[in-house]
Amino acid sequence: MSITDIQVTDELVHGDDHHEEHHEQSFIFKYIFSTDHKTIAKQFLITGIFWAILGGGLSVIFRLQLGFPDMDMGFLQPFMGDWISNSGKLDPEFYLAMITMHGTIMVFFVLTAGLSGTFSNYLIPLQLGARDMASGFMNLLSYWFFFLSSLIMFISMFLSTGPASGGWTIYPPLSALPQAMSGSGMGMTLWLVSMVFFIASTLLGGINYITTVINLRTEGMTFRRMPLTIWAFFITAVLGLLSFPVLVACVLLLVFDRSFGTSFYLSEIFIGGEALPNLGGSPILFQHLFWFFGHPEVYIVILPALGITSEVISTNSRKPIFGYTAMIGSILAIAFLSFIVWAHHMFITGMNPFLGSIFMFLTLIIAIPSAVKAFNYITTLWKGNLVFTPAMLFSIGLVSFFISGGLTGLFLGNAAIDINLHDTYFVVAHFHLVMGSAAFFGLLAGVYHWFPKMFGRMMDEKLGYIHFWLTFVGVYLVFFPLHYIGIAGFPRRYYSFTNFDAFSSFVDLNSFVTVAAIITFGAQFIFLFNFFYNIFKGKKAPLNPWNSNTLEWTTPRIPEHGNWPGEIPKVYRWPYDYSKPGAKDDFIPQTVPYHQTKESNTDFENEESKKEQSAT
Amino acid sequence: MENTAVIFANRNFKLKSVNAKKFALWLFIVSICMLFAGLTSAYIVKKSDGRWLQFDMPDMFLYSTVVLVLSSVAMHWTYLKAKDNSLKAVKIGITATAAIAIAFFYMQYLSWVKLVSQDVFLVGNPSGSFVYIFSGLHLAHLIGGLVFLLVVFLDTMNYKVHSKSMLAIEMCTTYWHFLGGLWIYLYLFLVMNN
Numbered sequence: 001m002s003i004t005d006i007q008v009t010d011e012l013v014h015g016d017d018h019h020e021e022h023h024e025q026s027f028i029f030k031y032i033f034s035t036d037h038k039t040i041a042k043q044f045l046i047t048g049i050f051w052a053i054l055g056g057g058l059s060v061i062f063r064l065q066l067g068f069p070d071m072d073m074g075f076l077q078p079f080m081g082d083w084i085s086n087s088g089k090l091d092p093e094f095y096l097a098m099i100t101m102h103g104t105i106m107v108f109f110v111l112t113a114g115l116s117g118t119f120s121n122y123l124i125p126l127q128l129g130a131r132d133m134a135s136g137f138m139n140l141l142s143y144w145f146f147f148l149s150s151l152i153m154f155i156s157m158f159l160s161t162g163p164a165s166g167g168w169t170i171y172p173p174l175s176a177l178p179q180a181m182s183g184s185g186m187g188m189t190l191w192l193v194s195m196v197f198f199i200a201s202t203l204l205g206g207i208n209y210i211t212t213v214i215n216l217r218t219e220g221m222t223f224r225r226m227p228l229t230i231w232a233f234f235i236t237a238v239l240g241l242l243s244f245p246v247l248v249a250c251v252l253l254l255v256f257d258r259s260f261g262t263s264f265y266l267s268e269i270f271i272g273g274e275a276l277p278n279l280g281g282s283p284i285l286f287q288h289l290f291w292f293f294g295h296p297e298v299y300i301v302i303l304p305a306l307g308i309t310s311e312v313i314s315t316n317s318r319k320p321i322f323g324y325t326a327m328i329g330s331i332l333a334i335a336f337l338s339f340i341v342w343a344h345h346m347f348i349t350g351m352n353p354f355l356g357s358i359f360m361f362l363t364l365i366i367a368i369p370s371a372v373k374a375f376n377y378i379t380t381l382w383k384g385n386l387v388f389t390p391a392m393l394f395s396i397g398l399v400s401f402f403i404s405g406g407l408t409g410l411f412l413g414n415a416a417i418d419i420n421l422h423d424t425y426f427v428v429a430h431f432h433l434v435m436g437s438a439a440f441f442g443l444l445a446g447v448y449h450w451f452p453k454m455f456g457r458m459m460d461e462k463l464g465y466i467h468f469w470l471t472f473v474g475v476y477l478v479f480f481p482l483h484y485i486g487i488a489g490f491p492r493r494y495y496s497f498t499n500f501d502a503f504s505s506f507v508d509l510n511s512f513v514t515v516a517a518i519i520t521f522g523a524q525f526i527f528l529f530n531f532f533y534n535i536f537k538g539k540k541a542p543l544n545p546w547n548s549n550t551l552e553w554t555t556p557r558i559p560e561h562g563n564w565p566g567e568i569p570k571v572y573r574w575p576y577d578y579s580k581p582g583a584k585d586d587f588i589p590q591t592v593p594y595h596q597t598k599e600s601n602t603d604f605e606n607e608e609s610k611k612e613q614s615a616t
Numbered sequence: 617m618e619n620t621a622v623i624f625a626n627r628n629f630k631l632k633s634v635n636a637k638k639f640a641l642w643l644f645i646v647s648i649c650m651l652f653a654g655l656t657s658a659y660i661v662k663k664s665d666g667r668w669l670q671f672d673m674p675d676m677f678l679y680s681t682v683v684l685v686l687s688s689v690a691m692h693w694t695y696l697k698a699k700d701n702s703l704k705a706v707k708i709g710i711t712a713t714a715a716i717a718i719a720f721f722y723m724q725y726l727s728w729v730k731l732v733s734q735d736v737f738l739v740g741n742p743s744g745s746f747v748y749i750f751s752g753l754h755l756a757h758l759i760g761g762l763v764f765l766l767v768v769f770l771d772t773m774n775y776k777v778h779s780k781s782m783l784a785i786e787m788c789t790t791y792w793h794f795l796g797g798l799w800i801y802l803y804l805f806l807v808m809n810n
Contacts, residue, residue, distance in 0.1 A: 203647055211643065244647070256749065262745045281742055282661075285658055285665075
């Protein structure tokens with residue numbers, strides 16, 4: 001019996017010491033099939049930006065239809081071909097396809113993959129002091145599954161029968177029966193295939209994020225010293241790991257109903273006077289499964305944005321984040337509650353009113369941790385030495401949207417009011433503010449804040465300010481009027497309201513919203529110019545442009561693969577020592593030991609500093 | 617690429633923490649649990665709706681369950697042999713585990729045939745469809761387990777599995793026992809709820 005006894009040596013050593021050698025990688029492995037978390041993060045970001053332009057562009061087109069129903073859209077024919085009729089009218093079925101694609105793109109491709117994919121990948125290793133993710137290969141797979149999924153979804157938009165059109169929630173029987181609408185044929189099939197790859201991508205990414213946070217923190221980086229960004233990404237990944245498999249279950253049964261003729265979601269359906277053979281299924285079952293995933297999904301979208309905001313607001317207020325522990329507690333509470341409130345999306349399905357009141361009660365509890373977060377942001381800003389960088393403005397904008405959109409959540413969480421407001425523009429206004437715009441502002445804040453680290457150059461501040469004010473005012477001008485339109489009874493997803501006399505007094509308001517949407521969308525091109533131009537031409541960034549405490553600012557201007565050229569820095573304190581009384585600067589990075597800051601230490605920290613010195 | 621290899625060789629292991637790969641496997645298992653938790657909850661919700669077809673579960677499912685438990689026993693024996701460095705026994709053990717698993721596949725198929733003879737089809741009342749979906753999806757995961765077994769088998773051929781290099785076989789054993797436990801859960805769930 002021959003046994004080869006090979007390398008058990010390194011297993012017990014922290015072993016990062018020899019990292020000086022850097023081999024030149026070929027272009028393909030450095031920029032395309034890279035296993036480096038920073039490159040993968042940028043790939044997610046650029047793909048996310050592509051999708052955001054497309055998703056936003058679609059919304060402008062259907063806003064034109066809603067705001068100016070008599071408009072001649074012939075000028076769009078070069079892009080949209082037969083979807084614009086020869087008399088210049090938008091095809092009603094394609095209108096449904098566009099709102100479906102807008103929702104799918106924004107929820108999944110921009111605010112899940114674009115947000116978590118970018119910042120979890122970029123910041124987890126850099127802020128924890130790790131060389132890379134736990135598995136670079138899984139990370140590579142995660143991006144390329146996302147790419148494949150994107151490609152399939154993109155192709156589906158060019159089918160002659162149109163992409164999936166049953167809304168982003170793909171409720172059966174509409175989505176299950178190809179006879180029901182043209183988008184439920186090949187378009188829906190491609191939607192499902194695309195989502196399978198998307199889920200695989202999210203799970204691979206999520207497993208990696210969690211493992212990295214648990215296993216690869218640098219010495220001294222205890223959970224109580226982790227930046228709130230990392231806490232948010234960590235819990236987001238846990239939410240994804242627990243909820244996306246349920247979407248698999250949900251979609252799997254739909255695939256069987258569509259392709260194999262089972263009856264999980266279908267029962268007693270007549271199409272064109274002919275009865276379908278399906279018996280015994282229930283479309284409500286789909287909604288239960290979908291929203292068990294769907295509700296955590298909205299927190300998957302918003303939590304990373306809140307994490308980014310915590311970091312940006314604290315840094316730019318030059319103050320410790322108010323209530324660090326309460327922030328972590330509220331993230332955990334929101335994550336827990338997100339799994340037991342799903343039926344508030346289903347109040348009008350004829351559910352037992354008693355059950356409805358339980359879900360209503362649980363839903364309203366979410367107001368507490370959400371309010372804790374909002375108050376903590378405000379109290380962090382209170383009497384701070386505010387530095388209004390573009391990132392800071394976008395973070396404050398996020399807090400504003402989170403509050404004004406969250407307030408309408410209290411209305412919608414009540415079954416009695418929701419039954420009236422369900423599927424109206426009031427709901428549209430609510431989630432576009434609290435989840436859509438807030439998360440989007442978190443994404444932008446993150447880009448403005450970490451751009452200097454990502455590309456080693458600065459973005460232009462003035463363009464950033466113009467971008468912020470146009471977008472901030474624009475978003476409110478778009479979504480605030482939608483509340484009124486919703487209360488007036490406008491149902492969402494309708495192609496046109498010109499046939500209803502009751503709605504004729506709102507024509508002007510709808511046109512106003514459309515104009516505001518066009519201006520807001522246009523303002524994003526200022527950002528795009530600022531972003532792409534400064535990747536190449538921007539002013540070179542200093543090492544720590546925002547005087548921040550976290551570890552990513554201890555890396556070289558452009559970190560190579562492995563992040564730190566020498567040893568990984570050790571961490572001695574929490575990341576929020578801003579404006580500490582007695583300290584000579586208004587920030588003390590996490591890498592500064594307590595025994596070097598005698599002048600600002602508390603009694604407890606002096607004890608810690610003795611321990612540090614006896615350890616060395 | 618070499619550079620990457622160096623980083624990964626040195627960095628995956630750290631004092632006082634779970635091995636990153638093992639931890640990732642456990643997370644993967646959690647996600648599979650959520651998948652089947654979702655499906656079995658769907659079963660309960662659907663059943664409470666009524667219009668539910670009652671039928672007897674074929675006895676073959678019971679026999680196949682016993683067989684799958686046997687394969688878990690074989691897997692565990694293999695794992696203990698790897699700890700003892702008896703590589704020949706490891707190879708026999710892996711082969712036996714895989715062979716028993718393939719027998720399990722065949723017995724699941726026989727159970728399906730029996731179901732069909734009872735007029736319970738994939739296409740029809742959801743109570744029957746669920747049985748096919750649960751057992752089929754479990755088999756799909758078992759195929760993953762067989763691939764994992766093959767990988768460990770090839771590692772053993774290259775002398776990469778032994779008492780000081782147990783990671784691969786430990787993870788494989790964990791996954792295999794999990795798949796056994798998963799099927800027992802599904803079987804008991806179906807028997808008790810049908």
